[in-house]
Amino acid sequence: xxxxxxxxxxxxxxxxxxxxxxxxxxxxxxxxxxxxxxxxxxxxxxxxxxxxxxxxxxxxxxxxxxxxxxxxxxxxxxxxxxxxxxxxxxxxxxxxxxxxxxxxxxxxxxxxxxxxxxxxxxxxxxxxxxxxxxxxxxxxxxxxxxxxxxxxxxxxxxxxxxxxxxxxxxxxxxxxxxxxxxxxxxxxxxxxxxxxxxxxxxxxxxxxxxxxxxxxxxxxxxxxxxxxxxxxxxxxxxxxxxxxxxxxxxxxxxxxxxxxxxxxxxxxxxxxxxxxxxxxxxxxxxxxxxxxxxxxxxxxxxxxxxxxxxxxxxxxxxxxx
Amino acid sequence: xxxxxxxxxxxxxxxxxxxxxxxxxxxxxxxxxxxxxxxxxxxxxxxxxxxxxxxxxxxxxxxxxxxxxxxxxxxxxxxxxxxxxxxxxxxxxxxxxxxxxxxxxxxxxxxxxxxxxxxxxxxxxxxxxxxxxxxxxxxxxxxxxxxxxxxxxxxxxxxxxxxxxxxxxxxxxxxxxxxxxxxxxxxxxxxxxxxxxxxxxxxxxxxxxxxxxxxxxxxxxxxxxxxxxxxxxxxxxxxxxxxxxxxxxxxxxxxxxxxxxxxxxxxxxxxxxxxxxxxxxxxxxxxxxxxxxxxxxxxxxxxxxxxxxxxxxxxxxxxxxxxxxxxxxxxxxxxxxxxxxxxxxxxxxxxxxxxxxxxxxxxxxxxxxxxxxxxxxxxxxxxxxxxxxxxxxxxxxxxxxxxxxxxxxxxxxxxxxxxxxxxxxxxxxxxxxxxxxxxxxxxxxxxxxxxxxxxxxxxxxxxxxxxxxxxxxxxxxxxxxxxxxxxxxxxxxxxxxxxxxxxxxxxxxxxxxxxxxxxxxxxxxxxxxxxxxxxxxxxxxxxxxxxxxxxxxxxxxx
Numbered sequence: 001x002x003x004x005x006x007x008x009x010x011x012x013x014x015x016x017x018x019x020x021x022x023x024x025x026x027x028x029x030x031x032x033x034x035x036x037x038x039x040x041x042x043x044x045x046x047x048x049x050x051x052x053x054x055x056x057x058x059x060x061x062x063x064x065x066x067x068x069x070x071x072x073x074x075x076x077x078x079x080x081x082x083x084x085x086x087x088x089x090x091x092x093x094x095x096x097x098x099x100x101x102x103x104x105x106x107x108x109x110x111x112x113x114x115x116x117x118x119x120x121x122x123x124x125x126x127x128x129x130x131x132x133x134x135x136x137x138x139x140x141x142x143x144x145x146x147x148x149x150x151x152x153x154x155x156x157x158x159x160x161x162x163x164x165x166x167x168x169x170x171x172x173x174x175x176x177x178x179x180x181x182x183x184x185x186x187x188x189x190x191x192x193x194x195x196x197x198x199x200x201x202x203x204x205x206x207x208x209x210x211x212x213x214x215x216x217x218x219x220x221x222x223x224x225x226x227x228x229x230x231x232x233x234x235x236x237x238x239x240x241x242x243x244x245x246x247x248x249x250x251x252x253x254x255x256x257x258x259x260x261x262x263x264x265x266x267x268x269x270x271x272x273x274x275x276x277x278x279x280x281x282x283x284x285x286x287x288x289x290x291x292x293x294x295x296x297x298x299x300x301x302x303x304x305x306x307x308x309x310x311x312x313x314x315x316x317x318x319x320x321x
Numbered sequence: 322x323x324x325x326x327x328x329x330x331x332x333x334x335x336x337x338x339x340x341x342x343x344x345x346x347x348x349x350x351x352x353x354x355x356x357x358x359x360x361x362x363x364x365x366x367x368x369x370x371x372x373x374x375x376x377x378x379x380x381x382x383x384x385x386x387x388x389x390x391x392x393x394x395x396x397x398x399x400x401x402x403x404x405x406x407x408x409x410x411x412x413x414x415x416x417x418x419x420x421x422x423x424x425x426x427x428x429x430x431x432x433x434x435x436x437x438x439x440x441x442x443x444x445x446x447x448x449x450x451x452x453x454x455x456x457x458x459x460x461x462x463x464x465x466x467x468x469x470x471x472x473x474x475x476x477x478x479x480x481x482x483x484x485x486x487x488x489x490x491x492x493x494x495x496x497x498x499x500x501x502x503x504x505x506x507x508x509x510x511x512x513x514x515x516x517x518x519x520x521x522x523x524x525x526x527x528x529x530x531x532x533x534x535x536x537x538x539x540x541x542x543x544x545x546x547x548x549x550x551x552x553x554x555x556x557x558x559x560x561x562x563x564x565x566x567x568x569x570x571x572x573x574x575x576x577x578x579x580x581x582x583x584x585x586x587x588x589x590x591x592x593x594x595x596x597x598x599x600x601x602x603x604x605x606x607x608x609x610x611x612x613x614x615x616x617x618x619x620x621x622x623x624x625x626x627x628x629x630x631x632x633x634x635x636x637x638x639x640x641x642x643x644x645x646x647x648x649x650x651x652x653x654x655x656x657x658x659x660x661x662x663x664x665x666x667x668x669x670x671x672x673x674x675x676x677x678x679x680x681x682x683x684x685x686x687x688x689x690x691x692x693x694x695x696x697x698x699x700x701x702x703x704x705x706x707x708x709x710x711x712x713x714x715x716x717x718x719x720x721x722x723x724x725x726x727x728x729x730x731x732x733x734x735x736x737x738x739x740x741x742x743x744x745x746x747x748x749x750x751x752x753x754x755x756x757x758x759x760x761x762x763x764x765x766x767x768x769x770x771x772x773x774x775x776x777x778x779x780x781x782x783x784x785x786x787x788x789x790x791x792x793x794x795x796x797x798x799x800x801x802x803x804x805x806x807x808x809x810x811x812x813x814x815x816x817x818x819x820x821x822x823x824x825x826x827x828x829x830x831x832x833x834x835x836x837x838x839x840x841x842x843x844x845x846x847x848x849x850x851x852x853x854x855x856x857x858x859x860x861x862x863x864x865x866x867x868x869x870x871x872x873x874x875x876x877x878x879x
Contacts, residue, residue, distance in 0.1 A: 178443040185429045192427040196441025197412030
């Protein structure tokens with residue numbers, strides 16, 4: 001395997017991990033605040049649809065992005081109302097959101113575009129194009145460093161860079177600011193925050209708001225960056241993979257980067273080598289494609305060390321003496 | 322820095338001239354049909370320690386939660402330092418200078434002390450300056466009030482006594498002038514409690530006002546200046562502590578005369594019922610919980626095990642009761658009535674133990690003693706549901722169980738006497754009566770009873786103690802585990818003190834003193850020549866946390 005193949009695989013891993021990373025960080029904010037969110041999948045799907053639909057109708061990818069964020073935020077709000085304000089079961093609310101998004105996107109898609117739930121293919125201004133970083137052309141001929149810079153680091157859509165910047169930003173927010181301290185506290189022991197005179201409800205709403213925005217970016221990237229339009233169920237379980245990555249990452253931002261890279265890499269390898277010939281047996285492409293999902297199951301089954309979730313996760317906060 | 326901080330120093334010159342720190346008038350609060358507080362008036366003078374005493378469910382905690390902004394009163398007025406204020410949330414209370422130390426600490430367990438201190442009281446959006454300021458302030462507070470604690474230690478590594486200090490520091494950091502403590506000594510050793518009282522006196526002498534909620538009469542008599550008594554949501558009396566007596570307070574609390582001492586004859590022990598030899602237990606994390614203990618219990622005696630919770634008593638009770646922690650490794654021998662008991666394997670379960678004549682009132686009645694959502698009559702049958710009188714063939718004889726339960730509920734004066742009510746809806750004392758009724762009425766040869774009166778009100782304590790003594794007088798053996806030293810001393814015939822998985826020593830209840838037991842509870846065996854501060858246990862409760870420290874040595878042959 002030469003250097004160019006490796007760079008190509010890594011390049012594709014970076015693109016494939018981006019929606020996972022955004023969704024994983026989205027889940028991180030929500031779960032760190034004590035609200036479990038299995039509705040990441042649904043929110044991404046909703047965002048992908050609204051982004052693609054608005055981009056197709058207006059021809060502007062930026063309006064599409066805003067619509068994607070709005071669609072995802074709307075579902076976040078539903079989750080918040082159900083699980084924070086009305087203290088409902090967070091898992092059930094999440095499941096409901098997934099079903100709602102799955103049905104609503106296809107229904108609206110058919111109603112608006114009559115293409116069987118798809119949106120028209122996006123072209124030109126309807127998609128996020130690649131950003132060429134400065135000196136990419138100049139450096140290209142330099143061996144090793146050239147292709148790494150020009151192909152791997154340069155040439156992605158803006159949302160990829162946003163996603164990667166979100167990692168240090170999240171770390172800083174979480175561990176260096178007042179907001180982060182309170183956010184981590186409310187997921188561990190909401191009573192400590194409440195007795196300190198800080199509103200548990202408001203903190204949790206802010207957290208799921210951030211979660212909604214990030215899911216919106218993830219969905220918009222799927223439909224307007226990675227793909228060129230919305231197709232039915234296009235998230236393909238990425239929301240759940242992001243949740244698995246979150247557990248793998250032990251609810252830490254740098255861990256999220258590493259975990260989602262692993263998933264992205266597996267997906268990239270499966271895309272590059274549909275089947276691998278090991279001499280005696282040939283690993284079939286179905287197995288390669290299933291790898292990220294198999295890894296998800298292994299992680300969720302708890303084979304990867306002990307991950308301690310935020311202690312108050314999943315519990316609606318009820319005041320007690 | 323706000324003025325309140327500099328005002329704290331120096332004794333208050335004329336306390337009677339200043340307006341009272343707290344003045345409540347006509348406070349009422351109901352939760353649905355339950356009236357938790359009825360028309361409460363309360364005045365607490367500035368710079369005093371005021372006790373609020375009452376049985377469980379008397380409404381003490383509700384009243385204080387109203388003061389701290391946790392609940393909104395239905396009616397009534399609150400004045401702080403003479404100013405009428407509406408306390409709508411905890412922030413308002415904190416701003417008014419009220420701090421509260423809850424019974425169950427409100428700390429984030431995986432945060433450091435500093436992070437917990439600044440949470441909610443940060444200086445700005447960035448953490449670093451807040452942490453730095455808190456570190457300096459903490460050092461000042463520690464020196465001023467004997468409140469030393471390592472600012473960088475994580476809360477879960479701290480002993481409960483130190484966690485409580487963090488709670489007090491939290492309030493002081495927020496410049497509280499009025500400090501409310503809800504049952505602060507429940508989790509402390511006598512020496513730790515003494516230390517706490519020294520701190521509280523120091524705070525009072527600095528001009529702070531302290532409200533102490535408790536159900537322990539001894540504490541009220543020891544530390545408070547004035548005391549208020551609550552009963553069934555009403556304030557029944559407010560008196561000067563020096564002018565009252567424990568007997569009078571107890572009568573006010575319960576509404577009738579209460580026998581303070583357990584009335585019992587000297588024990589007449591007979592044959593050995595239970596004999597424990599070199600018992601060991603290592604839990605699934607590799608921590609030695611029980612480290613080779615041996616003792617006997619004879620017919621007709623109550624053996625009390627004293628100790629701060631977390632020193633192996635829980636594991637001992639669970640092991641004898643037939644449900645040791647999962648994954649634990651057990652060694653040693655236990656002989657019951659001449660036959661050895663299986664400590665591991667399928668025959669070491671609670672049902673087999675019951676069949677061998679061991680009754681068990683577990684420490685945690687809500688998790689282990691009852692199924693909270695099941696009706697009282699069902700709970701009375703649990704563990705004995707295979708008893709022949711409860712069954713007809715493979716079916717349960719519901720009518721028979723009900724009849725039996727109704728009779729037990731009546732004999733144990735469970736209130737309300739409604740067998741259909743779910744266990745959850747009884748008060749703590751009545752829940753405990755249900756468990757005790759179930760176990761004691763089976764007339765076991767050996768009764769294991771853990772924390773029999775935790776969270777139980779005085780009237781029910783008297784009743785439960787009487788039943789335990791009756792069982793002893795009927796020639797049965799009782800193993801009593803309790804963290805309440807008063808209870809151990811008044812109820813037991815012999816006392817064993819556990820510390821760090823060992824039995825540190827044995828004392829006769831009639832001849833020992835709380836001081837002597839307190840030292841043993843802290844791992845000090847040389848009780849003759851000990852100093853006062855030796856009674857404070859090491860910060861960490863397990864040997865794995867401090868491998869370099871000398872292992873405590875029990876007395877004599879234990």
